Amino acid sequence: MTAEIIIIGDEILIGQVVDTNSKDIARELDRIGISVHQIVAITDDKTHILKTLKDAATRADVVVISGGLGPTKDDVTKYALCEFFDDILVSNKDVLNHIEELFKKIKNTPISELNREQAMVPSKATVLPNKYGTAPGLWMKKAKTVFVAVPGVPFEMRMLMEHEILPRLKEEFNRPFIYHKTIRTFGLGESALAERLEEWENNLPQKIKLAYLPNLGSVRLRLSGKGENEKELISGIEAELNKLYPLIEDIYSENINEDDDITVTLSKLLVSKEQFLCAAESCTGGEVAARFTINPGASSCFKGGIIAYATESKKELLNIPWEIIEEHSVVSGEVAEAMATNAKKLFKSQYAISTTGNAGPKKGESEEEVGTVFIGIATPERVFSKKYMFGKNREQIVKKTVNKAFQLLLRELVKK
Amino acid sequence: MTAEIIIIGDEILIGQVVDTNSKDIARELDRIGISVHQIVAITDDKTHILKTLKDAATRADVVVISGGLGPTKDDVTKYALCEFFDDILVSNKDVLNHIEELFKKIKNTPISELNREQAMVPSKATVLPNKYGTAPGLWMKKAKTVFVAVPGVPFEMRMLMEHEILPRLKEEFNRPFIYHKTIRTFGLGESALAERLEEWENNLPQKIKLAYLPNLGSVRLRLSGKGENEKELISGIEAELNKLYPLIEDIYSENINEDDDITVTLSKLLVSKEQFLCAAESCTGGEVAARFTINPGASSCFKGGIIAYATESKKELLNIPWEIIEEHSVVSGEVAEAMATNAKKLFKSQYAISTTGNAGPKKGESEEEVGTVFIGIATPERVFSKKYMFGKNREQIVKKTVNKAFQLLLRELVKK
Numbered sequence: 001m002t003a004e005i006i007i008i009g010d011e012i013l014i015g016q017v018v019d020t021n022s023k024d025i026a027r028e029l030d031r032i033g034i035s036v037h038q039i040v041a042i043t044d045d046k047t048h049i050l051k052t053l054k055d056a057a058t059r060a061d062v063v064v065i066s067g068g069l070g071p072t073k074d075d076v077t078k079y080a081l082c083e084f085f086d087d088i089l090v091s092n093k094d095v096l097n098h099i100e101e102l103f104k105k106i107k108n109t110p111i112s113e114l115n116r117e118q119a120m121v122p123s124k125a126t127v128l129p130n131k132y133g134t135a136p137g138l139w140m141k142k143a144k145t146v147f148v149a150v151p152g153v154p155f156e157m158r159m160l161m162e163h164e165i166l167p168r169l170k171e172e173f174n175r176p177f178i179y180h181k182t183i184r185t186f187g188l189g190e191s192a193l194a195e196r197l198e199e200w201e202n203n204l205p206q207k208i209k210l211a212y213l214p215n216l217g218s219v220r221l222r223l224s225g226k227g228e229n230e231k232e233l234i235s236g237i238e239a240e241l242n243k244l245y246p247l248i249e250d251i252y253s254e255n256i257n258e259d260d261d262i263t264v265t266l267s268k269l270l271v272s273k274e275q276f277l278c279a280a281e282s283c284t285g286g287e288v289a290a291r292f293t294i295n296p297g298a299s300s301c302f303k304g305g306i307i308a309y310a311t312e313s314k315k316e317l318l319n320i321p322w323e324i325i326e327e328h329s330v331v332s333g334e335v336a337e338a339m340a341t342n343a344k345k346l347f348k349s350q351y352a353i354s355t356t357g358n359a360g361p362k363k364g365e366s367e368e369e370v371g372t373v374f375i376g377i378a379t380p381e382r383v384f385s386k387k388y389m390f391g392k393n394r395e396q397i398v399k400k401t402v403n404k405a406f407q408l409l410l411r412e413l414v415k416k
Numbered sequence: 417m418t419a420e421i422i423i424i425g426d427e428i429l430i431g432q433v434v435d436t437n438s439k440d441i442a443r444e445l446d447r448i449g450i451s452v453h454q455i456v457a458i459t460d461d462k463t464h465i466l467k468t469l470k471d472a473a474t475r476a477d478v479v480v481i482s483g484g485l486g487p488t489k490d491d492v493t494k495y496a497l498c499e500f501f502d503d504i505l506v507s508n509k510d511v512l513n514h515i516e517e518l519f520k521k522i523k524n525t526p527i528s529e530l531n532r533e534q535a536m537v538p539s540k541a542t543v544l545p546n547k548y549g550t551a552p553g554l555w556m557k558k559a560k561t562v563f564v565a566v567p568g569v570p571f572e573m574r575m576l577m578e579h580e581i582l583p584r585l586k587e588e589f590n591r592p593f594i595y596h597k598t599i600r601t602f603g604l605g606e607s608a609l610a611e612r613l614e615e616w617e618n619n620l621p622q623k624i625k626l627a628y629l630p631n632l633g634s635v636r637l638r639l640s641g642k643g644e645n646e647k648e649l650i651s652g653i654e655a656e657l658n659k660l661y662p663l664i665e666d667i668y669s670e671n672i673n674e675d676d677d678i679t680v681t682l683s684k685l686l687v688s689k690e691q692f693l694c695a696a697e698s699c700t701g702g703e704v705a706a707r708f709t710i711n712p713g714a715s716s717c718f719k720g721g722i723i724a725y726a727t728e729s730k731k732e733l734l735n736i737p738w739e740i741i742e743e744h745s746v747v748s749g750e751v752a753e754a755m756a757t758n759a760k761k762l763f764k765s766q767y768a769i770s771t772t773g774n775a776g777p778k779k780g781e782s783e784e785e786v787g788t789v790f791i792g793i794a795t796p797e798r799v800f801s802k803k804y805m806f807g808k809n810r811e812q813i814v815k816k817t818v819n820k821a822f823q824l825l826l827r828e829l830v831k832k
Contacts, residue, residue: 019435073617212488224426285706310718317733
């Protein structure tokens with residue numbers, strides 16, 4: 001059971017837009033036991049699309065095509081499908097009705113000729129209704145391969161996958177069982193970890209694969225298995241994990257859901273203690289809070305934050321005494337600790353994260369080099385700060401600071 | 417001059433990680449006149465890599481391979497390259513020295529056997545030094561095609577592209593000139609806009625391509641051209657833009673850099689007026705501030721923000737009177753306006769953005785449906801709020817709220 005994903009759109013190939021659709025599609029297929037063995041992004045060019053469809057048909061059981069179904073001239077996916085299936089476009093009444101209603105209800109504008117054309121679908125296709133947009137999904141079959149086309153708009157694609165495509169795929173195919181287990185570790189680099197695990201890794205059963213996924217200060221280990229027998233597969237992976245744990249017991253590790261961000265782990269720990277976090281941010285500009293609050297249920301463990309970007313805001317809103325700033329500079333451990341302590345008080349929280357640093361490109365009001373960051377952590381018992389040098393790239397500095405701050409907090413939370 | 421990008425890594429194919437490398441590589445190649453016509457992501461499987469290399473060699477002048485150069489067992493790119501080039505691995509002294517120094521200086525741990533193996537490179541390869549990591553870049557040539565391999569770590573890849581690969585490619589190839597111009601428009605949907613521009617679009621010269629890039633409330637129009645004569649190409653595109661402007665003069669539009677976020681436009685406008693923005697966020701949890709401050713120079717136009725996630729923080733830190741919350745609920749236009757007004761005062765700014773809403777999944781302390789958001793905007797002259805329904809998906813609600821808030825602010829800024 002293999003699948004290929006074809007992403008269509010010039011904007012991907014000139015590097016204007018990051019393609020997130022292929023990740024979402026791949027994850028959903030993988031979860032129902034369909035392995036994606038290739039993702040390819042190509043231009044809105046009918047000949048190129050046609051060639052890619054032909055190649056995919058020789059290898060894959062499922063081909064998911066995303067993009068190029070819009071109403072404008074540069075959208076050619078439907079025409080390529082017609083040529084590939086030796087088919088013609090016909091107007092679909094249900095789709096047309098839906099488009100008309102959508103325009104009446106949401107857009108409050110009359111339907112245009114171009115939108116009317118979106119109701120034209122290949123005659124051999126099963127139409128998959130797209131509640132949230134004007135372009136429907138299409139389901140077609142050639143020999144034993146299923147071809148599915150979905151719009152490139154991420155939300156519409158996801159809804160179609162969830163409600164139309166995955167249920168149909170589950171019905172259409174006998175799928176093997178796929179099982180992943182991911183362990184997040186801290187404190188050892190990829191190669192040091194690999195060396196420590198070498199013997200265990202060499203003795204893994206053939207059907208279990210290990211991957212190292214390093215990411216800014218932590219290394220995730222992913223064990224994956226695929227097989228017909230669900231029970232055997234799970235017990236096989238769990239047995240290997242039980243051999244793994246003693247090997248990494250001195251470096252903090254945790255069993256995580258495949259996609260869980262570290263903030264999910266933090267949230268669970270805070271909620272279980274009925275304690276709250278808050279943030280006082282300078283150089284991260286709100287990113288600590290934004291990353292923390294994107295998880296559902298953040299309100300059960302996060303009170304809020306102050307982004308004191310200007311120095312005067314640090315004084316006026318976070319009550320940092322002028323003398324501390326004067327004596328130690330605004331980018332200093334002393335200021336980071338005062339920020340964390342005062343935020344903890346202001347928000348009546350048990351924990352606080354603070355950040356102050358110079359993310360560049362200019363030096364700003366401090367003498368510290370670009371890339372210098374102080375992170376402060378306040379806990380019920382103490383406050384401390386650490387200094388880091390995070391390079392010259394602004395986005396990297398922010399990202400690394402936020403990750404490091406969460407790691408520092410995690411260590412405090414698991415101590416107890 | 418065409419290129420293909422090959423991204424290697426199981427984590428991409430099971431949908432665990434979003435591949436951002438291909439976007440960055442594609443953009444850089446495009447900017448120096450090398451068109452990427454295919455991006456393919458495949459597994460860490462030597463046979464599959466080899467087949468993909470062979471396919472790419474038949475079509476592309478440049479093949480960039482990213483990933484699979486790490487020290488662990490699942491990294492097989494080097495072995496695939498050796499097989500493809502009929503080559504063997506040899507130890508490279510410079511790389512070994514660099515790895516040893518890196519470990520001494522940064523990691524402060526002794527070098528491991530696995531890291532020593534990272535100094536093994538194909539004997540036919542030109543080694544491209546990677547200052548920031550242990551795996552060097554590789555430059556190889558077969559017939560007329562250049563093959564470049566870079567590590568998958570985004571920062572290391574970007575540094576190698578900038579300092580080693582792009583300069584070499586510029587020297588190696590005679591490249592055509594590529595010119596893009598992007599116009600951001602607001603207020604008309606993709607199809608309505610396309611209908612309005614139909615005649616103009618139909619009359620575009622063949623060598624100029626138009627793309628519609630819709631994104632949450634705005635549609636970007638991208639004109640692209642490729643040719644030998646730089647001057648002719650630019651004047652051709654500028655001439656078409658001059659015909660375009662009168663067609664869209666009633667909907668706000670602006671000429672933007674290819675990747676410019678709307679926050680870049682806002683920053684420029686604020687700096688030119690010597691005015692400042694601040695934020696008071698509830699449901700967006702810091703994302704307004706985080707997106708605004710990721711741009712260099714944000715400190716010249718952004719004072720800071722308060723994330724009042726808990727209702728008590730709205731009262732205590734933003735001084736929202738209890739009566740307003742009681743009477744109108746915490747998710748209301750009245751609260752949004754009070755948040756914006758008070759933030760403007762607290763941060764001594766001329767403009768403020770506020771957000772309050774219910775991002776779900778639960779209803780929280782308000783009776784409003786999940787997806788209900790109020791955005792408040794305070795300007796030197798007035799304060800107003802607008803209500804939106806942004807669906808049921810938490811991430812989407814936050815994203816749409818932030819985008820809409822910036823759009824509302826932009827309209828206020830360009831009025832003057």
